[in-house]
Amino acid sequence: MSGAPLLSVTGLVTEFGVHGGVVPAVNGVSFDVYPGETVGIVGESGSGKSVTVMSALGLLPSTGRVVAGRADFGGRDLLALREQDLQHVRGKEIGLVFQDPMTALNPVMTVGAQVAEGLRRHQEGLTRRAAAARTVELLAEVGIPDPKRRARQYPHEFSGGMRQRAMIAIAMANRPRLIIADEPTTALDVTIQAQILDLLRRVQAETGAALMMITHDLGVIAEMTRRVIVMYAGRVVETADVDATFHAARHPYTRALLQSLPKLYHRVDELPAIGGQPPDPQHLPDGCAFRPRCTRSNGREACLTRPELFETGPGHRAACHFHAEAVEEEVSA
Incomplete structure (x- = not known):
């Protein structure tokens, strides 16, 4: 790829504290993501895919810590930023589609309020009325029917596919430069999965964002990505x-x-x-x-x-x- 990378992770090492010692979850990971490209990270469960991203974004649980490395994004080392500064990056410049929208969405807030929260946090001077109107537009853009009514509903009133669409609306709300999708089609049937992947492609085309796909599904990798990290x-x-x-x-x-x-095209009695x-x-x-x-x-x-x-x-x-x-x-x- 030509030009400077948008995200450059170098020598990342992450550990988790456990009873009697530490668990090395990420061991010297390095990779680049360039503006506008789609990169896939693939591997079995436990290979360190999600932990790598959570480390770079400062989203590790209290038992985890980054002990070495850099994560340069737009000229700043994310690992060196204070939490307050990281909060300005997350949601504005980097959008994250979490693996399980049911646990990522707040169950006691309406979906519309959660979309509007990100808009108002990162767009200074945006009024509640303007944020509510933009929220309805975003829900419509990601294919949620009757978005004005749906914005007043809670996550448990949405289907799995609709919750994932709402997560994508939150991720794209501020037109970020990088969208990270962590297992975005987990637990979805193949029809809804295809719709979500089409939606991610459309969002990327409209925003010009780079897209990182974290998955163990090689079919998703083949369909969506240009470059693969195993x-x-x-x-x-x-x-x-x-x-x-x-x-x-x-x-x-x-x-x-x-x-x-x-x-x-190849029939076998038993898969290797x-x-x-x-x-x-x-x-x-x-x-x-x-x-x-x-x-x-x-x-x-x-x-x-x-x-x-x-x-x-x-x-x-x-x-x-x-x-x-x-x-x-x-x-x-």
Whole structure:
């Protein structure tokens, strides 16, 4: 990508305090997001996707803390900002669509009041009447029927898809430069999921915002993103454009994820599965964290040393000592 990144995360390390010690949840994560682009972060549950974003935005629970790294956004290190200053960034310059709108929305406030709250907080001099009118417009823009009446209702009166639409309205209210969508289609049926993804595309086109999609759904990644970041055990293990990720993946974890997807044109009796379990973050294996589950490693000594991200092609990096063997695997497949 040309030009300066909008968001640049460098060497991010996040820990959570637990009884008897600490759990390293994010281990040296670095990536860039450029203006107007769509980036996907993918990985199994517990890989550190959401924690990475929550760390950068100062939204960790009290047990979590960032111990190293930077998160530069528009020339400012978000990790160095006071909470008061961060509140001016969140909701105005960065919009966040939370994973579960039912718990993210305040159950004792009307949906309209929650949309208007963000408008008035970040737009000085906006009157209550003007905020209420703009709220109705936003709800209409995200496809909520009868928005004037719906604005007076509470979150429990909305369906799951409508709550997610309301979250998107809140995220886009102040036309942010970056929208982060954390599992935006979780627990939605495929029809509503398609509508939400279409809505996110439209919102991005209208606002010109960059979009980060955090998900474990590779179908969403293929449909929505231009560039993909694959995480495992709190680290970035591969990053590439979406075509290279799906057709020329170099890390065995990425390839294993792709092989576990059902394919309409290829009938099998049983889908391949990744053996074993994700590692305990308190007791990560020596070297490559994926080593105990990796069919490429096979006990090789090099895998006892943690691999850095190797450049495997233009804009393509993979954290595997034997990334070149992926080409042989493709030929023999």
